[in-house]
Amino acid sequence: MKDYPLNIPVCQLDEDNYFVGMTTADLDPVVKNGHYLIPRLCIEAGKPEYKNGFIPQWNDGQWEYIEDHRGEAVYLKKTGEKRIIEVLGKLPDDVTTLAPLPFTKWSEDAGAWVDVDNADELRLQDKKEKAGIITRSQFLTAIELQFSKNKKELLDIAERVLVGDHLIKIRNVILEAQSFTLMDDDMWDFLTQTLNISNEQIFVLWDKAKKNY
Template sequence: MIVYRYDTQTKEFIQELEINEAYGSNLPLTTTVKPLAKKEGFAVCFNGTKWEYIEDFRNTVVYLKEDKQESKVDYLGKIKDEHTLLIPNQFDKWNEVSKSWVEDDTLKKEYEKSLIPKTITLRQARLYLLSIGLLDNLENIISQNRAYQIEWEYANSIERESPLVKILGQTLNLNDTAIDNMFMEASKI
């Protein structure tokens, strides 16, 4: 007599066994019902009366929609609603309406802002301003304000958010993007 053994928890088909009919077919976790043929992407499982195909994503990488955390599926059946097979990019956020990852401009801008140095040395600032032809203009402006002059001559570094940078940026017609670029480029010198 042939019986078909299945897993205790998943009820997944494990193996075909030939047993002596004298023992009967009452072996635990077995059935005399012949299982379905193997099918790609599915496990063959016994539901108590018949075999059925259950989706099998085990060991497939999925991503948590809430925070993009990567994990591997360790269960049979459909992928849980809080996960997706779609691979997110660095600045993506899950969009439930489109059922896809969409780029989050706020996350991207925050990341780009974090790359801008908070401080550069005055040497770096001077060399950068010289390279773009603004050093002489800046020194003329500074010479008209004693407090700026002292800070410009004696400070070792200059902070991106300092009032001096804001005022000098306005005077030289440099917007925030240009000032950010100055800090990025000057930090490489």
């Protein structure tokens, strides 16, 4: 009488025939011809090959390899909104694994996120907003230390160069404002166009003022 092993390896599947792992089937103690008690959702087949990014599925007597992106972050091409993949299969055409930068839009031709038309302007506005607020004392101290111009000199420059509403607004800001923000277009123009301070210099000044004065 032929001897049969007490158990054999079998592949365990889930309800959709995706490979779960290996288990064993026991030899049927009643039937003596090598019949094994195959557990539910198990098949006699060789263990599938491991392929990174794929999951094996038993289909028509053979293993097929299905893309598995579950848990991956993707971004909607239309809005840039982040999503987490929860289902098996190829990625939808309307998403990308590339994360967008602020003020960009998806270009199918480039296969990448590209700047919107006014990206530089939007980035500058965002940076100005994030610069926050400093007091008049902090502002005047920073200007005097960095550019050797005190309050009187700033007023002299404004009155020599500016006219009308712009002059009035700048004079009031320098003399009366309790705080400064770079979102004030009149002050921004005064700093960049009248005093000829570069954008980067202004942000450096702002940062120093907040930290040191």
